[in-house]
Amino acid sequence: QVQLVESGGGLVQAGGSLRLSCAASGFTFSSKPMSWYRQAPGKERELVAAISSAGGSTNYADSVKGRFTISRDNAKNTVLLQMNSLKPEDTAVYYCKVSWRGNMYWGQGTQVTVSS
Numbered sequence: 001q002v003q004l005v006e007s008g009g010g011l012v013q014a015g016g017s018l019r020l021s022c023a024a025s026g027f028t029f030s031s032k033p034m035s036w037y038r039q040a041p042g043k044e045r046e047l048v049a050a051i052s053s054a055g056g057s058t059n060y061a062d063s064v065k066g067r068f069t070i071s072r073d074n075a076k077n078t079v080l081l082q083m084n085s086l087k088p089e090d091t092a093v094y095y096c097k098v099s100w101r102g103n104m105y106w107g108q109g110t111q112v113t114v115s116s
C-alpha cells in the first residue's frame with residue numbers, strides 16, 4: 001500500500017531553516033510528481049511546492065518563492081523541502097502528497113512552528 005512518512009519538522013526562530021523529508025513506498029515513486037502542502041490552524045490546506053517525476057520541473061506558492069526549495073531523490077524514494085528564511089506565517093502542519101491510480105495519498109504531516 002502507498003505510504004508517505006514526513007519528518008524534519010520542529011520549532012525554529014524566525015529567519016531559521018528546516019529541511020523536511022518525505023519517505024515514500026508502495027508505488028513507482030520515480031514515475032509520479034510529488035508535492036508538499038501545508039495547513040495552518042483555521043485555514044485551508046494549501047499547495048506549497050511541487051516537483052515533476054524526474055525533478056526537472058518545480059513550482060512554488062508565491063508566498064514561499066525564493067525561500068523554499070523542493071527536490072527529490074528517486075534512488076531513495078524521498079522528496080525534500082528545504083525551508084530557509086522562515087517566517088511566523090509559515091507555521092503549519094506540512095504534508096506530502098501523491099496521486100496514484102486515481103487516488104490521492106497524504107502523509108500524517110509534520111508540524112513546523114516558527115517563533116517571532
